[in-house]
Amino acid sequence: MVMSTPAEHPGTLAFDMGGDPLANADPRMRFTFDFVREISRQTDAQRLLHLFRDRFGQFTPRDRTVSLSRRELSSPWYRITRCTDWKEDINPWTQKDRLPLLSSGLLGELLYAGVPVVNDDWRPDPADPAYEYLEGMRSIVAIPLFDGGESINMVVMMARSPGRFDVSRLPDLMMTSNLVGRATQTLILAAEVRKAHEALDAEVRRIGELQRALLPATLPAIPGVGVATYYAAAARAGGDYFDFFDLGGDRWGLLIGDVSGHGPSAAVVMAITRTLLHAFCRDEHHPSAILGYLNERLLEQADRYPNTFVTLFYGEFDARARTIRYASAGHNPPILMRGGRSLIELNAAQSLPLGLFPDAKYADAADRLDPGDNLLLYTDGITEAMNPQGEMYGRERLLECLRQPEFSAQAVIDCITMRLEGFTEGRPPSDDRTMVALRIRE
Incomplete structure (x- = not known):
């Protein structure tokens, strides 16, 4: 996208709309533009999260990502809702009974602390209940996801080498992850409303008959x-x-x-x-x-x-x-x-x-x-x-x-x-x- 300020109209911008208007844009601007446009097209929460995982990996390299939730649970219990190492795609909303239920350990502490954390030189404890999700990792960043003012969910990204995560990017990660989380909840609620409306419509249809x-x-x-x-x-x-x-x-x-x-x-x-x-x-x-x-x-x-x-x-x-x-x-x-x-x-x-x-x-x-x-x-x-x-x-x-x-x-x-x-x-x-x-x- 080429922008210039015409001399005859100071304070205004002229856009060259020929071809790709973002061809010369900063890579992060191009990424953000494409990402938010794709988000607006999504109607399914699971597909939205797949999009987030795939696109976000371009600017946040990591070797493993684990998602956690303490919804409807009490400390120290939590569920693993997603893991990039899983061979099977489990839907956490429709297949909750298949999600691993764990207690305590590093992931539990991070989730219930509810604050962002970056540790760029760390080794997991083999005795940790979630060791299979932590094994081989040396860097970790934990991003709390808020719902109703509480940190209910968390995204944990890990890398095999130390120092892989830039602390200065943590605010952007927090903002983006929580906005996507809110968009996901909106899609879930929309699906629930749609399902309830369909059931009500069917009932009213029977009344009409x-x-x-x-x-x-x-x-x-x-x-x-x-x-x-x-x-x-x-x-x-x-x-x-x-x-x-x-x-x-x-x-x-x-x-x-x-x-x-x-x-x-x-x-x-x-x-x-x-x-x-x-x-x-x-x-x-x-x-x-x-x-x-x-x-x-x-x-x-x-x-x-x-x-x-x-x-x-x-x-x-x-x-x-x-x-x-x-x-x-x-x-x-x-x-x-x-x-x-x-x-x-x-x-x-x-x-x-x-x-x-x-x-x-x-x-x-x-x-x-x-x-x-x-x-x-x-x-x-x-x-x-x-x-x-x-x-x-x-x-x-x-x-x-x-x-x-x-x-x-x-x-x-x-x-x-x-x-x-x-x-x-x-x-x-x-x-x-x-x-x-x-x-x-x-």
Whole structure:
């Protein structure tokens, strides 16, 4: 790397970037540049230490290196975690049971002293417990490695001839060895976090599979009505819910709900809500009574799931009379499009979400459904979906698909999902998205 100070710009440096910019650099600068760049590429702690051992030997000649650790041990016990004379590469994190466990002796004294040491004219004691690691060596340098402010590990470099180690380089050795040690610990922690995340993700995935199994497996065969649904969770598990109940006599319960938040906790509350509904909806109850019952039961769970609530719309559709009686607990009003011409929102029975207020009251309302009408139930993950510019999809875009008088229930769903995908440019949903569409046929 050639650097110069241009006369017209004193105090600035000009770099000759042609070819190798470090071709003329000091060897130590070149070594440091290459070394730190290689460190940044490492994702495995064992490979990082191999890199350190191989590269560092270029500037710190030695005949043997031994690594020690007293982690989870008490004086005078310690483990040999690495030795350059070993024929087999033992991973100290995954194969700790294979590491030699020793007591006392020179290496133990150095490790528990926890200070840097250089001895350039030394002979090992044949009675030392670690003599096989010391035999034939005459120079030694010990570098403590700190973790949490304590000297837990140590690198011991040795040479066969006296005076091989430069005492003036000890501060650099201390700094470099400890920085590499910290980088190693970071990689180990990253691997542990990654492993824990994978296990958690697998568990959440299983929760999501169980949750989806609670949703209707088939669409109901309602006389004179076409039915279509759409469901997409923002996470592995979600809090949106839809369902159908055969009440007999061509009467059907229609439900859509949204648990606050998403993920495992929302999925659990959704499962609780479903269980309560399936136990209560089979009997003769008005929609308002069903919501009141759900509110009471969910309030009983409030301590276990704080700050969690459910918005829910429940309607009872009579296929013979073509009427729907409904009640809503803070949910988006379903949209009824009459023949693609006039718009009606089923908002005459709006009340508070479930699981928040003990004194919440719920009422019923009713409307008719005529041939050619399209009814859409949806969660706010549809209308609140955003494009990359931060603009919401909104209700008006939703209505464009409902205004097509010839559209079947499935065509309405397909139209919305296709336009939503284009609007969001394929970005994954930040909230669960659910729709239930009904088309009243002639």
